[in-house]
Amino acid sequence: MQASQFTYAPIPAAAEALRNEVRAFLAVEMGRIGPLARADSWMGFDAEFSRKLGEARLIGITMPTVLGGRGLDYFARYVVSEELLAAGAPVSAHWIADRQSAPLLLRYGTEEQKRRYIPGINRGELYFCIGMSEPNAGSDLSAIGSRARREGAGWRLDGRKIWTTNAHRSHYMIALVRTGSPDEGRQGGMSQFVINLAAPGVTVRPIRDLTGGDHFNEVFFDDVVLAEDALIGTEGKGWEQVMAELAIERSGPERFLSSMALLHSLIGVLGASPDALESFHVGRLTARLFALRTMSLAVTAKFAAGEDPAWAASCVKDIGTGLEQELPEIAALIGREQPRVGSGSELAQIQAYLTQLAPSFSLRGGTREILRGILARGLGLR
Structure with missing residues (x-):
C-alpha cells in the first residue's frame, strides 16, 4: 500500500534550469568558505552569505512574487537546496525561515502577517527558529506544557522550549503552545504563535554540543505578553498545523546530505584506484544516496500536488538519518x-x-523512535 508513496518523480526541465544559476552563484561566493566550514553546511550560520543569497533571489523560491519570492514550484526549491547542500554552503541563518516558517505563514497566516514577515525572510535578513520540543515532554510533542492564556486583547505566555536551533541568533520563534483546556485531549487545545525573541520575559540559553558549537538552545518564557496578531491560523488547531510543518521539515535533501563534505573528502583521498573494500563502501553509500534522493523527490511531488506526505516524509527522515x-x-x-x-x-x-x-542527527526533526511509531501506524502495525 505504501509503495505508491515513492513513485518516481523526475525534476521538471523548468526547475532543472535553475541549477546553473545556483552553481554560478556558488562559484563566486564559496571561495572564502573553507573545507571544515563546509562540513557544517545547513548548520553553518553566515548572515552575509544568506543576505547575498537573498539578493540573488535564491531564497523564497516558492513564495509569491508580490512578497519578494519567485513564484516557482517545490521542485525548483529542491534544486536550489540540493546545490547549496552539496557544495557545503553555510545556509543556517535563513534555512528554517525559508524551509518552513514562510510556507507556514503563507498557508495559515493573515495577510498582515504575510506582509510583515515573508519579504524579510526572502531577503535573507529575517531569521526564525522552531519552538516545539520541551524539557519535560521528551520526544512526545503532544505532552508539551507551555501555555498562553487569554488576557484582554492578547495573551500571556509561560513555559520553555528546548533544542531550538539558532534561537540565540534568530529574530522570531514560531512556537506550539497550549491555549485550551485539558479536556480537549493531548493533541487538542494547541495553537501556534509568532514570538519576538527580543520581547521582555524571553531568555535564551545556548546548549553546547560535543564540538563546542552552540546550535541548540533552551528558551524560557516568563510572563511574555503576546498581541492578538501573534496567533497563527486558528486557535486550537495548532496540532494539525504543526504536523503539516513537520512534513516539510523532514523530507528535504538536508536529511541525507548533512555529511556530504566528508564523503567528498573521503573520495578525494581514495583517488581513482580504491581497493576492493573501499570501492564496495563508496559504491554502497552512493546507491543509498540515489535511493534517498528518489524518495525525497517523490515527497516533493506530493507537496507540488497539494497532498499530505507526512508518512513518506517521516520515512525519508528516518532512513536519511x-x-x-x-x-x-x-x-x-x-x-x-x-x-x-x-x-x-x-x-x-x-x-x-x-x-x-x-x-x-537523529534528534533534530523528530527522534528515531517517534518516526518509527508514525511509520508503524501508516503500515497498520499499531
Missing part, C-alpha cells in the same frame, strides 16, 4: 588516517567534527 550517522563510521573503517580535532588533514578534521556531531 541512518545514512548520515553511518557515514563517519564507514569513513573510519576505510579511511587511511584517524580523525583529529584541530590538526591533521582536511579529511581527518572533517571526520572528527562529523563523528562528534552525528548523534544529534
Whole structure:
C-alpha cells in the first residue's frame, strides 16, 4: 500500500534550469568558505552569505512574487537546496525561515502577517527558529506544557522550549503552545504563535554540543505578553498545523546530505584506484544516496500536488538519518588516517567534527523512535 508513496518523480526541465544559476552563484561566493566550514553546511550560520543569497533571489523560491519570492514550484526549491547542500554552503541563518516558517505563514497566516514577515525572510535578513520540543515532554510533542492564556486583547505566555536551533541568533520563534483546556485531549487545545525573541520575559540559553558549537538552545518564557496578531491560523488547531510543518521539515535533501563534505573528502583521498573494500563502501553509500534522493523527490511531488506526505516524509527522515550517522563510521573503517580535532588533514578534521556531531542527527526533526511509531501506524502495525 505504501509503495505508491515513492513513485518516481523526475525534476521538471523548468526547475532543472535553475541549477546553473545556483552553481554560478556558488562559484563566486564559496571561495572564502573553507573545507571544515563546509562540513557544517545547513548548520553553518553566515548572515552575509544568506543576505547575498537573498539578493540573488535564491531564497523564497516558492513564495509569491508580490512578497519578494519567485513564484516557482517545490521542485525548483529542491534544486536550489540540493546545490547549496552539496557544495557545503553555510545556509543556517535563513534555512528554517525559508524551509518552513514562510510556507507556514503563507498557508495559515493573515495577510498582515504575510506582509510583515515573508519579504524579510526572502531577503535573507529575517531569521526564525522552531519552538516545539520541551524539557519535560521528551520526544512526545503532544505532552508539551507551555501555555498562553487569554488576557484582554492578547495573551500571556509561560513555559520553555528546548533544542531550538539558532534561537540565540534568530529574530522570531514560531512556537506550539497550549491555549485550551485539558479536556480537549493531548493533541487538542494547541495553537501556534509568532514570538519576538527580543520581547521582555524571553531568555535564551545556548546548549553546547560535543564540538563546542552552540546550535541548540533552551528558551524560557516568563510572563511574555503576546498581541492578538501573534496567533497563527486558528486557535486550537495548532496540532494539525504543526504536523503539516513537520512534513516539510523532514523530507528535504538536508536529511541525507548533512555529511556530504566528508564523503567528498573521503573520495578525494581514495583517488581513482580504491581497493576492493573501499570501492564496495563508496559504491554502497552512493546507491543509498540515489535511493534517498528518489524518495525525497517523490515527497516533493506530493507537496507540488497539494497532498499530505507526512508518512513518506517521516520515512525519508528516518532512513536519511541512518545514512548520515553511518557515514563517519564507514569513513573510519576505510579511511587511511584517524580523525583529529584541530590538526591533521582536511579529511581527518572533517571526520572528527562529523563523528562528534552525528548523534544529534537523529534528534533534530523528530527522534528515531517517534518516526518509527508514525511509520508503524501508516503500515497498520499499531
